[in-house]
Amino acid sequence: MEESYLFQQEKENKEKELQILCDQVKLFAEDRRSEVLYSLEVIPEDKLQENLEQLEQNSPMIRNAFIWSAYQGLVYPKISEVSSDEQYAFFKRYSPLLEGKIPWQKNNEIHVEKQNSQSDDLDLGYENSYRIIENTLDSVSQNFKSNYEFKQRAIEQRQLQQSRNIPIKSGWIPWFEGNRLYQLIWIQRGNLVYGVELEQMNFIATLISSFPDLGPHTQCNLVNGNNDIYHQAGQLENSKNTLDYNCSLAPALPHWEMQFKYNINHYNHLMLSTYFIIALLLIFILGGIFLLIIHSRKSFMDAQQKSDFVSNVSHELKTPLTSIRMYAELLEKQNKLTDEKKQKYVGIIINESQRLTRLVNNVLNFSRLDRGKHKYNFQVVELNAFIKTILDGQQMILEKHNIIAQIEGPSCFVKTDTDVIEQILINLIDNVCKYASVGKTLEIILIKQKDEVRIKVCDKGPGLPAKNILKIFNQFYQLDAKLTNKPEGVGLGLSICKQLLLGMQCDIICYNRTDSSGCCFEIILGDQK
Amino acid sequence: MTLKKKSYLFLASCLLSWFSFAKSADIESKNHQVSLKVDSEHSVLHADKANKTFIKVSLDAAVVENIERKPLNICLVLDKSGSMGGDKIDQARKAAISIVKRLNKDDLFSLVTYDDHIRTLIPAQPVKNADHIIKQINAIHSGGGTALFGGVSQGAAEIRKFNNEKYLNRVFLLSDGQANVGPSTPEDLERLGISLSKENIVVTTIGLGQGYNEDLMTKLALATDSLTYFVENSNDLPRIFNKELGDVMSIVSSDIQIKVELSDGVKLIRTLGRKGSIKGNTLTFDIKHLYNGQDLFTLLEVEVPATQANSTRNLANVTLTYNNLLSQKQERSLDNVSVSFSHSDEEVIASIDKQTQSDVAEYNNAMVLAQNIQYMDQGQREQAMDNIESNIVHLKQQQSTYSNRLLSVQIIELERQRDQLKSGSYDMKMRKSMNQKSFDLWNSRKVKK
Numbered sequence: 016m017e018e019s020y021l022f023q024q025e026k027e028n029k030e031k032e033l034q035i036l037c038d039q040v041k042l043f044a045e046d047r048r049s050e051v052l053y054s055l056e057v058i059p060e061d062k063l064q065e066n067l068e069q070l071e072q073n074s075p076m077i078r079n080a081f082i083w084s085a086y087q088g089l090v091y092p093k094i095s096e097v098s099s100d101e102q103y104a105f106f107k108r109y110s111p112l113l114e115g116k117i118p119w120q121k122n123n124e125i126h127v128e129k130q131n132s133q134s135d136d137l138d139l140g141y142e143n144s145y146r147i148i149e150n151t152l153d154s155v156s157q158n159f160k161s162n163y164e165f166k167q168r169a170i171e172q173r174q175l176q177q178s179r180n181i182p183i184k185s186g187w188i189p190w191f192e193g194n195r196l197y198q199l200i201w202i203q204r205g206n207l208v209y210g211v212e213l214e215q216m217n218f219i220a221t222l223i224s225s226f227p228d229l230g231p232h233t234q235c236n237l238v239n240g241n242n243d244i245y246h247q248a249g250q251l252e253n254s255k256n257t258l259d260y261n262c263s264l265a266p267a268l269p270h271w272e273m274q275f276k277y278n279i280n281h282y283n284h285l286m287l288s289t290y291f292i293i294a295l296l297l298i299f300i301l302g303g304i305f306l307l308i309i310h311s312r313k314s315f316m317d318a319q320q321k322s323d324f325v326s327n328v329s330h331e332l333k334t335p336l337t338s339i340r341m342y343a344e345l346l347e348k349q350n351k352l353t354d355e356k357k358q359k360y361v362g363i364i365i366n367e368s369q370r371l372t373r374l375v376n377n378v379l380n381f382s383r384l385d386r387g388k389h390k391y392n393f394q395v396v397e398l399n400a401f402i403k404t405i406l407d408g409q410q411m412i413l414e415k416h417n418i419i420a421q422i423e424g425p426s427c428f429v430k431t432d433t434d435v436i437e438q439i440l441i442n443l444i445d446n447v448c449k450y451a452s453v454g455k456t457l458e459i460i461l462i463k464q465k466d467e468v469r470i471k472v473c474d475k476g477p478g479l480p481a482k483n484i485l486k487i488f489n490q491f492y493q494l495d496a497k498l499t500n501k502p503e504g505v506g507l508g509l510s511i512c513k514q515l516l517l518g519m520q521c522d523i524i525c526y527n528r529t530d531s532s533g534c535c536f537e538i539i540l541g542d543q544k
Numbered sequence: 545m546t547l548k549k550k551s552y553l554f555l556a557s558c559l560l561s562w563f564s565f566a567k568s569a570d571i572e573s574k575n576h577q578v579s580l581k582v583d584s585e586h587s588v589l590h591a592d593k594a595n596k597t598f599i600k601v602s603l604d605a606a607v608v609e610n611i612e613r614k615p616l617n618i619c620l621v622l623d624k625s626g627s628m629g630g631d632k633i634d635q636a637r638k639a640a641i642s643i644v645k646r647l648n649k650d651d652l653f654s655l656v657t658y659d660d661h662i663r664t665l666i667p668a669q670p671v672k673n674a675d676h677i678i679k680q681i682n683a684i685h686s687g688g689g690t691a692l693f694g695g696v697s698q699g700a701a702e703i704r705k706f707n708n709e710k711y712l713n714r715v716f717l718l719s720d721g722q723a724n725v726g727p728s729t730p731e732d733l734e735r736l737g738i739s740l741s742k743e744n745i746v747v748t749t750i751g752l753g754q755g756y757n758e759d760l761m762t763k764l765a766l767a768t769d770s771l772t773y774f775v776e777n778s779n780d781l782p783r784i785f786n787k788e789l790g791d792v793m794s795i796v797s798s799d800i801q802i803k804v805e806l807s808d809g810v811k812l813i814r815t816l817g818r819k820g821s822i823k824g825n826t827l828t829f830d831i832k833h834l835y836n837g838q839d840l841f842t843l844l845e846v847e848v849p850a851t852q853a854n855s856t857r858n859l860a861n862v863t864l865t866y867n868n869l870l871s872q873k874q875e876r877s878l879d880n881v882s883v884s885f886s887h888s889d890e891e892v893i894a895s896i897d898k899q900t901q902s903d904v905a906e907y908n909n910a911m912v913l914a915q916n917i918q919y920m921d922q923g924q925r926e927q928a929m930d931n932i933e934s935n936i937v938h939l940k941q942q943q944s945t946y947s948n949r950l951l952s953v954q955i956i957e958l959e960r961q962r963d964q965l966k967s968g969s970y971d972m973k974m975r976k977s978m979n980q981k982s983f984d985l986w987n988s989r990k991v992k993k
Contacts, residue, residue, distance in 0.1 A: 072821075075739040099822070216693075216732055217739035223662070223694045223726070224701030246694055247660050247725050 025279050026258065033260050033275050036235070039227045041267035047218060048187050048200055051076055051211060055202050056185070063209060064091050070211060078214040079105045081113075085206040089113045105212065108192050109199065119184075119201060119208050189269045194241050196268065219245055232278040240270030251276060324507075331374050335367035373441075380438075381507050384514040391432045391519050398436075398468060399426040402459055405437055409444050416452040420444075424461025429468050430542055435515045436470075439523070442508040443472045443536055451476020454533050466541060473535040478527040487525055488513040577871075578797055578834060579604045580864040582881040585904065588895035591853035591885035596813065599844045599881055600900045601802055601829075601862055607837035613793050614869055615650040617668065617711035618643065621699040623719040623752075624657045628686040632752060635778040636718055639785040640681045643716075646789060647671040652711060654702035655681065658695030659688025660725055668702045692719055693726030696736060696764070700745050712833070713745050714792050716785065720752040723760065730759040737767025746770045746832055748788050752778060754972040758979045769832040771987065774980040776973070791835050800831040800866040802842070807858045809849040816843040816907040817986060834866070843904060851885045858882040893946060902950035905939055909957055910985035913978050916961075920970045920978075932962045 054074070058066040067080035068091075079101065082091040092102040111117045184203040189196055198218070201210030222237075222245075229235055229249035237246040251257060257276045264271040342360040346352070352360075383389045399422065406413075406420050413420055440459075447457050454475025462469040479487065488509050509523075516523050521541055527534045585598040620640050624633065640655065647653055654668040655677075665684070666677055699715045707713060722728070727736075737747060749761035749772040758774065765772035773784050804820070804827040806812060812827065820827040820842075829842055844860075851857050861880045868875050886892060912935050919928040936958050943951040961978075968974055 068823075073742055075742040078735070078739075099819075214735060214739045216727060216735040219727060220693070220697035220700060220736055220739070223697040243727075244725055245727065247691060248662075250661065 022279065029258075029277060029279065030260050032230075033233070033273075033277070034262055036227045036229065037262040037264060037273050040222065040237075040273065041264055043222060043225065044218075044264070044267040047076065047221070048198065048213070051200050051213065052185060052187075052202070055200065055210060058209075060204065063207075067091065067209060067211070075217050076214055077211045079212040080209075081105070081109075081211070082207065082209040083113060084208075085115075088115065108197065109190065109212075112188075112199075119186075119203055191240075191270075194239075196239060196270070222246070234276045236274045238272050238274060251278060253278065328374075328378065332371065335371045335374075338367045339364050339371075376438075377507050377511060380511050380515070384511060384518065389515065389518055392434065393430050393432055393519075395428055395430045396433050396436075397426055397428050398461055398470070399424060401433065401436070402440065402461075402470070405440050406444075406459070409441065412448055413444070413457065416448045417455055418448065418452060418457050419455060420457040420459070422459040422461070424459075425463055427461060427463045427468050429540055431521075431540055432519060435519070436538075436540075439512045439515065439538060440470075440472070442512055446508065447472075447474045447476070451533060453477065456533075468540045468542075470538040470540065471535050472538070473528065473533060475533040478531055478534045479525065481527070484525060484527070488523070576875060576877055577606055577608070577868045578800070578864065578866055578875070578877075579606070580802075580862065580877045580879050582860065582862045582879045583897050583900055584859060584881050584883055585897055585900045586892060586895045587883055587897070588886050588891050589848060589851070589883050590889075590892055591851060591887050593850050595848045596845060597848060597859075597883070598816075598900060598904050599804070599846055599860055600841055600897070600903060601804065601844070602839065602841040603800070603802070603831075603834065603864065605796060605834045605836065605838045605840075608796060608870065611794065611796060611836060611870060614712050614795070615652070615710060616647065616792060617652040617703055617706050617713045618647065618789070618792075619654045619656065619668070619699040619702045619715045621656045621658065621695045621715055621717045622684065623659075623690060623692070623695070623721065624684055624686045624688070625659045625690045625721050626687050627721045627753075627755060630686075632720060632778045633684065633686045635781040636752075637681050637684055639718075639781040641678050642782050643785055643789055644671060644674050644677050644681070646786070646793075647674075652706050653677065654699070656695055656698045656702060657684060658691045658698075659686075660691055661688070662691055662694040662698045664698055664702060668705045689725050690719065690721045690723050691725035692717075692723035692760075693728065693733065693736065696733075696740075696747065699747075700740055700743075703745050704743070707743060707745070712792060712795055712798070715740075715745060715747040716788065717747055717749045717761070717764070718752060718781070719749070719756050719761065721755050722757050728757075728760070730757070730763045733760045734763035734767045737764045741768045741832070744832070749773070750775055750781070750784060750788075751976070752781065754976060758976050762979060762983055766983075766987075769830075772980070772983055774976045776976075794836040795833045796836050796870060797834045797866045797868055798832065800834055800864070802829040802831070803827070803863040803865075804829075804844065805861045805863075806846065807860060810859050811847040811849075813845040813847055816845070816904065816911075818842045841903065843900075843907060848883065853885050853887050856882050856884045896946045896948065898946070898948045898950050901942065901946065901948055902954060905942075905951055905954040906985055908935065909954055909961075910982045912958065913961065913982035913985070916965070917975060917978055917982070920965075920975070925965070925970070928965060929962065932958055932965070936962070 051074075054070065063082060067082065070077050071080040080091070081089060084090050089106060092098060092105070094103060094106050098106075106113060112119070186201060188199040188201070190199055191197070195215075197215060198213040199210060200213065201208050226237075226246060226248050232252060234249040234251045235247070236244050237248075238244050257278055260275040260277065262273050262275075264273065342364050346357060346360055380389065402422055406422065409420075444457065447454075451474035456475045458471070458473045460471040460473070462471065513523055516538065522539045523536060524539070525534065525536050581602045581604070583600045583602070585600070586595075589595040589597060620643065622636055622640065628636065644653060649670055649672050651671050652668050653666065653671045654664070655666040657663050657665050665680055671677065696715065696717055699717070703713045703715060723733075727733070740747060745768065747764055747768045748770045749765040751758055751761045751773065752775050754776070758772075762772045771788070773788075775781055775784055806825045806827070808825075810825075812822065812825075815827070818829045818831070820829045822828075827844065831840065834840065846859065848857065848859065859881050861878065863876065863878050865874060865876045867873075912931055915931055916928040919925070919931065936955060939951055939955050939958065942948065943955065961981075964974070
């Protein structure tokens, strides 16, 4: 139902469009004739023949000119033995008119068929009364040029004639000879009728070269009464499902027709838009599913990481706690312990509780950073010496893993948060002990640049798998257990380092050494203002 | 009253002729670009009886070295219908490209193609980006019907965009087939040509192969005062295009008008060659262009009324006006021709202008050919043979009477035609070559090179 309604609607619209094209062609014809008529109207009475000859010779629109008198018949051209073939043919063509058999009279109807069936094979058209011409003057389409000056002169001439009480009549006759259209334009002043025959081929040629644009999916044949094609314009993309629309160009061009063929792509449009919508929906649905999967996978991983975290934290808390508890109980129950042993046990308890403090600090820092509430405390420090003191503090753990640490680089003063630097370095040293102890080396290199200081912390361990380098600063991220012999910690250390540094507009990066002998972390410190 | 009127007229004409003589003398000293010469076939005619004779008006354009040519406004209208496929369209493209290459950036170029539909492939534009134009020409492929009329119409519309004094216009129309979309009779195209000619749009027509309509192409070219070519082999296309372009490039004068004012009592019988327009006793010939070093003449047959012996009579006063494109000035010159009368046959015979007589014969041959095409079209081979035969007899008679050796060329030409007609079958190729021959004779355009 809806489709056929739309189809009808589309068809009607298209037909209206085509009708406009027809009207344009009609206007073109009327405009051409008006133009010629103006040029006839401005001719002064005393120089009639001279002017008409000029027109005939020079105007491409005009084929023949003539002057006819009610008393003498054809005055110009004089038909004699020196008349040209063209002049003679002209006389013969219009002889019923020129010999006075048919009056130059008002005849509003066109009797083409009736006249055609007569032996003379002619079709006498209608004559425009003065007022009708005036109307055409005004209705001349703006699409086609009209000569304002000409028009003005014509109107003046007309007023002059009227003031002298000479009746002016004018008109055009669509004349058919051998089924071909000829156009005669005439003006009557008193007993004199003069006018011109249009150059029909020029008329068609200019019509063709200014033929209206048809737009897509439309083809048009301009044909005369015999179905002779004068012009073919436009192209159909497919010859299937074409519709026809013919419009007559009468009365502007009697018997002429514009025969249109066109495709309505309305169905196609409908189908197309339906397909389009379905495709769009599908994309949305698939997209939704994809997002859901990603999301649930992420939540799953988050949950996984969190449960890992909890178990790691529990484990990490439990290990030192167990040691502390165990050695504390030993100290309580075993009275026979030597002083040396007691000292050792207390040392272990202190160490383990320090480790516990670090762990708890990390977790606390993390939650603070997460909420953006970490407070920095900047002070100027000489890095080289500062790092040496940190290394001294870590000497025990380094020795335990047989790692030799060294520091290189100039002394450099920088304003920064020393607690942060210490925490990061301890984290990094801790990581080297955990993952890269096989390299037995820890190098710390200070690099002083224009606006920044870089602290490189390098090891000679197994290096980092390339695919993991980017993830290494993520929260809860830990290297695969397979790659690390002893998984320890909670996967927060590096993430916290990064967050702390970013919080004071500094950064940390990580890369494998080019000779694939271990990896480096590089702390980039800007001077705090 | 009438006497008084006549005396006034006489006075006026005296004044006028003095004026014009003074003016012509003025121009004479400056060396004409085009010289005018008027001759009659006989300088002595039979006394005391009416005579028929020919007046020959010749124009001779001087050879000018290193002319600075006017910018051209060239439009190619190319047939790309299905029949143009293969080598034909290849050669047409080549011809078009060679034209583009010869134009410079002041010239305008446009290209319209037609099959069932008309397409303006290259709208009228200065030849600044020749590479781009050539690329588009190379993309032309054949297919479809033949909307020749529409093609020419569109070509003319492209020319019209810049139709002004600054440019010399020219449409080159190429077709290899029968026009089947749009008005297609030779008369229709002739009328189109006449109207284009009024706008100074000149169409050179080039028919390719044996399938095109030579009558249509000839009439269209003639109506715009231009040439038509029958090109049998598409390989010749680039050469013909270039020859024609070369001619257009060497145009030295335009809007040539010859006014022949016949003296009282002298009656016009016919003109050979150009059609003039007649008004009273004045004949006007309009010629669009003259090429560097071109000779051109036209012939009028007149009847001279009976005149006493030993008197002379002025036959015609001829005025030539033209635009000298090199000096950008209109120039004008005058000449006349008069004959004397005698009772002596020998004197009359001895006064013959042999060249003019031979020229008349050449035009006659052209007409014989044109008539024969019509006979042959109607299957009247015998009438055609008779036509040739009677003309050969007539020429031979003339030759012996006037001992004019120049006529033998024309006789040989007719005999050749006769032999061809006798032996060959009348096919499209023969019709086309007959038509071309007739056209060439009729429009003898000799250029001194």
